[in-house]
Amino acid sequence: METVVMKFGGTSVATPEKIIGVAKRAIREKEKGLRVVIVVSAMGKTTDTLLELAGDISSQPPKREMDMLLATGEQVTIALLAMAFKMLGHEALSFTGWQAGIETESVPRNARIEQIHTERIEQALSDGYFCVVAGFQGVDKIGNITTLGRGGSDTTAVALAAALRADKCEIYTDVDGVYTSDPRFVTGARKLEQISYDEMLELANLGAGVLHPRAVEFAKNNHVPLSVRASYSDEPGTIIQEVITVEKNLIVRGVAFESGIARVTVTYKKAFNGSLANIFTTLAKHHIDVDIIVQSITDDAPPSVSFSIKEDSLEETRRVLAERQEEIGFLAATYEVGLSKVSIVGSGMVSNPGVAAQMFDILRLEGIPVKMVSTSEIKISVVVPEADMKLSANALHDAYGLSR
Amino acid sequence: METVVMKFGGTSVATPEKIIGVAKRAIREKEKGLRVVIVVSAMGKTTDTLLELAGDISSQPPKREMDMLLATGEQVTIALLAMAFKMLGHEALSFTGWQAGIETESVPRNARIEQIHTERIEQALSDGYFCVVAGFQGVDKIGNITTLGRGGSDTTAVALAAALRADKCEIYTDVDGVYTSDPRFVTGARKLEQISYDEMLELANLGAGVLHPRAVEFAKNNHVPLSVRASYSDEPGTIIQEVITVEKNLIVRGVAFESGIARVTVTYKKAFNGSLANIFTTLAKHHIDVDIIVQSITDDAPPSVSFSIKEDSLEETRRVLAERQEEIGFLAATYEVGLSKVSIVGSGMVSNPGVAAQMFDILRLEGIPVKMVSTSEIKISVVVPEADMKLSANALHDAYGLSR
Numbered sequence: 001m002e003t004v005v006m007k008f009g010g011t012s013v014a015t016p017e018k019i020i021g022v023a024k025r026a027i028r029e030k031e032k033g034l035r036v037v038i039v040v041s042a043m044g045k046t047t048d049t050l051l052e053l054a055g056d057i058s059s060q061p062p063k064r065e066m067d068m069l070l071a072t073g074e075q076v077t078i079a080l081l082a083m084a085f086k087m088l089g090h091e092a093l094s095f096t097g098w099q100a101g102i103e104t105e106s107v108p109r110n111a112r113i114e115q116i117h118t119e120r121i122e123q124a125l126s127d128g129y130f131c132v133v134a135g136f137q138g139v140d141k142i143g144n145i146t147t148l149g150r151g152g153s154d155t156t157a158v159a160l161a162a163a164l165r166a167d168k169c170e171i172y173t174d175v176d177g178v179y180t181s182d183p184r185f186v187t188g189a190r191k192l193e194q195i196s197y198d199e200m201l202e203l204a205n206l207g208a209g210v211l212h213p214r215a216v217e218f219a220k221n222n223h224v225p226l227s228v229r230a231s232y233s234d235e236p237g238t239i240i241q242e243v244i245t246v247e248k249n250l251i252v253r254g255v256a257f258e259s260g261i262a263r264v265t266v267t268y269k270k271a272f273n274g275s276l277a278n279i280f281t282t283l284a285k286h287h288i289d290v291d292i293i294v295q296s297i298t299d300d301a302p303p304s305v306s307f308s309i310k311e312d313s314l315e316e317t318r319r320v321l322a323e324r325q326e327e328i329g330f331l332a333a334t335y336e337v338g339l340s341k342v343s344i345v346g347s348g349m350v351s352n353p354g355v356a357a358q359m360f361d362i363l364r365l366e367g368i369p370v371k372m373v374s375t376s377e378i379k380i381s382v383v384v385p386e387a388d389m390k391l392s393a394n395a396l397h398d399a400y401g402l403s404r
Numbered sequence: 405m406e407t408v409v410m411k412f413g414g415t416s417v418a419t420p421e422k423i424i425g426v427a428k429r430a431i432r433e434k435e436k437g438l439r440v441v442i443v444v445s446a447m448g449k450t451t452d453t454l455l456e457l458a459g460d461i462s463s464q465p466p467k468r469e470m471d472m473l474l475a476t477g478e479q480v481t482i483a484l485l486a487m488a489f490k491m492l493g494h495e496a497l498s499f500t501g502w503q504a505g506i507e508t509e510s511v512p513r514n515a516r517i518e519q520i521h522t523e524r525i526e527q528a529l530s531d532g533y534f535c536v537v538a539g540f541q542g543v544d545k546i547g548n549i550t551t552l553g554r555g556g557s558d559t560t561a562v563a564l565a566a567a568l569r570a571d572k573c574e575i576y577t578d579v580d581g582v583y584t585s586d587p588r589f590v591t592g593a594r595k596l597e598q599i600s601y602d603e604m605l606e607l608a609n610l611g612a613g614v615l616h617p618r619a620v621e622f623a624k625n626n627h628v629p630l631s632v633r634a635s636y637s638d639e640p641g642t643i644i645q646e647v648i649t650v651e652k653n654l655i656v657r658g659v660a661f662e663s664g665i666a667r668v669t670v671t672y673k674k675a676f677n678g679s680l681a682n683i684f685t686t687l688a689k690h691h692i693d694v695d696i697i698v699q700s701i702t703d704d705a706p707p708s709v710s711f712s713i714k715e716d717s718l719e720e721t722r723r724v725l726a727e728r729q730e731e732i733g734f735l736a737a738t739y740e741v742g743l744s745k746v747s748i749v750g751s752g753m754v755s756n757p758g759v760a761a762q763m764f765d766i767l768r769l770e771g772i773p774v775k776m777v778s779t780s781e782i783k784i785s786v787v788v789p790e791a792d793m794k795l796s797a798n799a800l801h802d803a804y805g806l807s808r
Contacts, residue, residue, distance in 0.1 A: 016461050054483075057487045057488050058490065060491075064486075064497070065490070066483070075472060075475070075476045076476050079472035080469075082472070083458060083465040086469070099548075143503055
């Protein structure tokens with residue numbers, strides 16, 4: 001008998017009516033002869049309400065107690081969803097993280113799943129129950145409730161699917177699949193039927209919000225057949241798997257973009273070899289995320305390094321560099337704001353040299369200046385002026401044949 | 405080192421401010437050199453909100469899932485209270501029912517505590533932590549979350565105090581102790597310094613809302629030194645213990661009363677011996693609670709039995725008796741409404757014959773007709789017209805020297 005793990009996020013379970021809708025959806029799967037595990041998040045704004053309550057008590061609540069508090073969110077959803085199944089004439093059992101045997105590290109707010117003791121769920125599935133599992137939470141070895149951090153419910157679903165050797169893991173969300181680009185900005189954006197784990201991982205890391213990179217990585221490492229589907233329709237969505245049948249022989253599979261980028265350029269004395277490491281160590285200590293790094297060393301000028309950061313960490317970056325200039329040992333730092341990052345992603349790039357050159361050519365034809373470049377095996381990112389972001393994305397989307 | 409278990413109900417933890425107040429109160433105890441365990445209920449109206457949510461899904465939600473849902477209420481409170489301790493510079497750990505080792509029967513909504521595995525709490529106390537425990541909840545042998553039913557948090561506190569061999573168990577509430585009678589109706593009502601377990605048990609069963617009878621019984625059976633105190637003041641409250649120093653040699657310790665009582669009188673054929681049992685078996689099957697039962701058998705009339713019920717179950721009682729008249733085998737049933745029950749309680753009664761006669765005399769002097777009587781070793785209850793309830797209670801309270 002095939003097993004499916006279905007995951008529904010906060011907006012899909014925001015009201016009692018929507019919870020009943022989720023139950024009906026799962027019942028349709030069971031009626032096809034599947035064993036069904038449902039993973040759910042906290043209802044709509046529950047987490048925000050709980051965070052507010054904690055904020056009324058303390059500005060720095062202990063993390064263990066935050067986990068204790070936040071874990072109630074999903075516990076409410078699983079109880080209500082199990083009630084909905086019963087009301088619709090089906091048997092269901094709800095399970096908190098610890099009841100589902102989800103054992104994690106002892107790292108509050110950001111625990112990783114270490115193993116899943118599936119006996120109880122397996123038994124309930126064999127007995128014909130729908131199993132309703134709280135996402136986002138687990139328990140450490142000494143019995144403390146932990147939460148998995150951002151994207152936690154996606155990770156719960158994928159990890160459960162792996163542990164149960166489920167035949168599929170379906171992530172239900174408020175979009176109907178993974179798109180070649182953001183349809184709000186790119187006219188021709190269309191849904192992909194398939195995408196590889198690596199491509200999805202790059203897109204997820206680039207901010208395509210449908211699926212958390214941690215969950216994608218877990219699915220990739222454990223060969224979990226994953227799909228992203230709409231909770232409001234029966235359309236098949238996008239399948240994420242190892243080997244994909246490339247549609248129309250597309251080299252590029254998606255175009256992602258992000259605004260609010262700043263570029264920092266630091267010049268330093270050639271003699272002072274430690275400067276480069278010092279800069280990034282110092283920034284890391286202050287939790288400033290650095291994205292693209294480009295170094296340029298020529299004979300006739302002092303060496304310099306440029307790196308991109310989010311605009312909202314610019315102030316902190318300036319402060320830190322100014323305070324530590326002597327210690328780090330650099331000559332000057334300049335800052336440029338109003339930038340964006342545009343990326344193309346596709347596993348086909350590996351075997352197609354010249355994709356980068358082609359990309360620069362497309363942007364040049366549109367008159368868009370490229371400020372920085374970063375490449376990986378299946379991704380090329382460029383930093384361009386924010387005013388050109390939408391134009392760049394659309395031009396690349398069209399040029400690589402992604403538009404419908 | 406002495407150990408104290410402090411229990412705070414829903415109104416005492418209704419807001420973040422009140423939760424901080426509870427933490428401050430507990431810190432004062434610790435500063436006296438005590439080890440402190442705090443048991444809390446769900447915040448204010450949380451349980452009502454959760455019940456409403458369940459009601460939106462199903463009119464008959466499965467009990468296991470109701471427990472799963474309701475248990476989140478106390479879990480929120482314990483997390484917030486532990487945060488409050490930390491914010492005030494103290495170390496605390498919160499524990500759900502299962503984390504506190506509270507093992508119950510597998511009876512959802514109304515489980516009894518079977519045993520408490522105190523290792524984790526003992527360790528945390530030895531390590532100097534405040535232990536914050538969720539009241540009202542536990543876990544059964546196979547790991548289902550259970551709740552203890554009405555008065556559950558009181559029971560958690562008393563059971564934990566017994567298991568930890570605590571030196572005292574203090575129930576903090578919105579009144580400052582146990583009163584000789586309800587001060588809203590009886591002018592001279594005053595707070596008792598001490599009361600015996602048995603007296604408290606009778607008063608609790610008679611509806612004195614400060615403490616649940618189950619908790620009192622547990623305290624009595626396990627010799628837990630109990631007290632009822634105000635959460636808003638430092639007054640000592642009322643101590644509940646086995647042997648009490650009788651104040652002013654009072655025989656009667658309290659006067660309790662309850663309105664909304666109906667009397668049912670059923671006459672049956674002398675020959676039909678099974679009638680009496682039939683009546684009460686039938687009513688029990690329909691979950692109709694019968695309180696006082698008085699039987700009268702004379703030679704010259706058909707035998708009859710009178711019993712008191714709550715007025716709100718009158719309609720159901722009439723329906724059930726009418727439907728089953730033939731089967732039960734009775735001649736006629738009459739109903740009287742607009743009655744009340746007034747009770748006097750005191751362990752001194754056992755060794756003081758004539759208390760009942762004295763009680764009837766007091767009521768006779770006030771011109772109050774007594775419709776039914778029921779006596780136990782330490783309690784006498786009478787059913788009188790509702791219009792005379794307040795007068796009866798005040799007259800008895802004064803006559804037995806309870807008024808200040």
